[in-house]
Amino acid sequence: xxxxxxxxxxxxxxxxxxxxxxxxxxxxxxxxxxxxxxxxxxxxxxxxxxxxxxxxxxxxxxxxxxxxxxxxxxxxxxxxxxxxxxxxxxxxxxxxxxxxxxxxxxxxxxxxxxxxxxxxxxxxxxxxxxxxxxxxxxxxxxxxxxxxxxxxxxxxxxxxxxxxxxxxxxxxxxxxxxxxxxxxxxxxxxxxxxxxxxxxxxxxxxxxxxxxxxxxxxxxxxxxxxxxxxxxxxxxxxxxxxxxxxxxxxxxxxxxxxxxxxxxxxxxxxxxxxxxxxxxxxxxxxxxxxxxxxxxxxxxxxx
Numbered sequence: 001x002x003x004x005x006x007x008x009x010x011x012x013x014x015x016x017x018x019x020x021x022x023x024x025x026x027x028x029x030x031x032x033x034x035x036x037x038x039x040x041x042x043x044x045x046x047x048x049x050x051x052x053x054x055x056x057x058x059x060x061x062x063x064x065x066x067x068x069x070x071x072x073x074x075x076x077x078x079x080x081x082x083x084x085x086x087x088x089x090x091x092x093x094x095x096x097x098x099x100x101x102x103x104x105x106x107x108x109x110x111x112x113x114x115x116x117x118x119x120x121x122x123x124x125x126x127x128x129x130x131x132x133x134x135x136x137x138x139x140x141x142x143x144x145x146x147x148x149x150x151x152x153x154x155x156x157x158x159x160x161x162x163x164x165x166x167x168x169x170x171x172x173x174x175x176x177x178x179x180x181x182x183x184x185x186x187x188x189x190x191x192x193x194x195x196x197x198x199x200x201x202x203x204x205x206x207x208x209x210x211x212x213x214x215x216x217x218x219x220x221x222x223x224x225x226x227x228x229x230x231x232x233x234x235x236x237x238x239x240x241x242x243x244x245x246x247x248x249x250x251x252x253x254x255x256x257x258x259x260x261x262x263x264x265x266x267x268x269x270x271x272x273x274x275x276x277x278x279x280x281x282x283x284x285x286x287x288x289x290x291x292x293x294x295x296x297x298x299x300x301x302x303x
Contacts, residue, residue, distance in 0.1 A: 005267035007148045009175070009214075010034030010042040010085070011241045014258045015222035020049040020064060024072065027089075028079050034260045035083035040109075040148040043088040045220040045241075046156050046181040047102065050092075052220070052235060056228035057132040065094035068116055073105055081111025086146045088153055090179035093118070095135070102134045104155055104179055109147040117142045119155040120164060127185060127226060127235055130157070143171040149267050152213075156180045159200075159217065163291065165207035169280075173213055174270045178204065180219040183237035197238055201250070209248040212274040214265050216243045221256055246273035 012030040016023050027048050034042045047053075049072070053061040066072050068091060080087040086109050093103035093116070102119040118137030122130045141164060143152045152173030158164045159178045168176060182200060184193050200217075208215040221239035225232065242253035243263040252263045274280060290296050 006264055007040045008038050008262055008264045009216050009243055010039030011218045011261040012044045013221050013239050013241045013254050016051050023049045030260050031079050035085045037262050041086040043177045043218045045218045046090040046179040051224045052181050054130045055127040055226045057129050065092040065100050068093045077107050077111040080107040084109045086148055088177050099135050104153045106144050114144040117153045121157045121161055123157045141168045143173045149174050151175045153177050159204055165211055169211035169213055174267050175214045178217045180217055183235040205244045205248040208244040208246055212246045212270055246270055
């Protein structure tokens with residue numbers, strides 16, 4: 001029998017104030033808390049340094065962006081090194097004047113910046129006006145060998161796309177991490193709220209099953225008013241951060257409070273699951289050409 005490759009994931013689910021420095025201090029405090037409790041890989045929620053500013057289209061919000069690498073990544077790398085943990089952090093990247101990305105930076109346990117992933121799928125829905133702010137990612141799907149395992153990082157809206165999970169898995173990911181900001185609009189919650197959260201959980205559990213990987217979704221929590229409405233409208237972020245194993249079972253899930261969710265996982269379960277459910281082996285890669293078309297009526301040979 002192979003020895004257990006036990007790794008503890010730390011999911012930081014937090015509320016955000018309007019002060020980026022205060023939010024950064026809170027995140028760093030939670031990273032230290034997770035490390036002290038035994039975490040090896042710590043993931044922060046999407047855009048943890050501020051409230052979710054994409055509720056409105058406001059040019060002033062571009063002032064929240066910063067370069068990568070830069071002072072913020074230096075701080076995060078410093079705490080990763082101090083605590084000897086892997087840290088994944090979603091940041092508002094200023095790449096150049098007029099070019100901004102929603103970017104996840106991954107730091108190894110020695111504090112080194114292993115690389116970045118730029119969010120590929122950019123939504124444009126009521127109070128999720130991300131296309132106004134973010135240029136779609138151009139780095140492709142990324143995986144990093146860390147001290148504690150091979151991880152792939154995707155961001156929020158990416159979590160609805162099986163193609164993103166698959167292409168990240170095919171690079172050898174053992175764990176998929178999804179920093180997230182998702183919640184209910186007040187006038188929709190009563191009718192659609194439960195179904196929306198169940199759909200969010202189900203799609204990510206399906207990625208775990210289809211790819212034989214651990215999936216960790218890290219959401220923010222708390223009500224954030226829409227600064228452009230003035231009528232009490234906003235988003236109630238539902239928290240519910242969770243980890244699913246390669247069989248799709250939820251190992252642990254947070255509630256609707258600020259917390260650090262600690263979840264031990266055995267990386268060897270990836271190999272075991274894939275030998276019993278050999279979905280990667282049985283893929284018909286010769287038959288999937290249509291996947292590169294928006295819809296099959298635009299394929300060269302027709303539908």
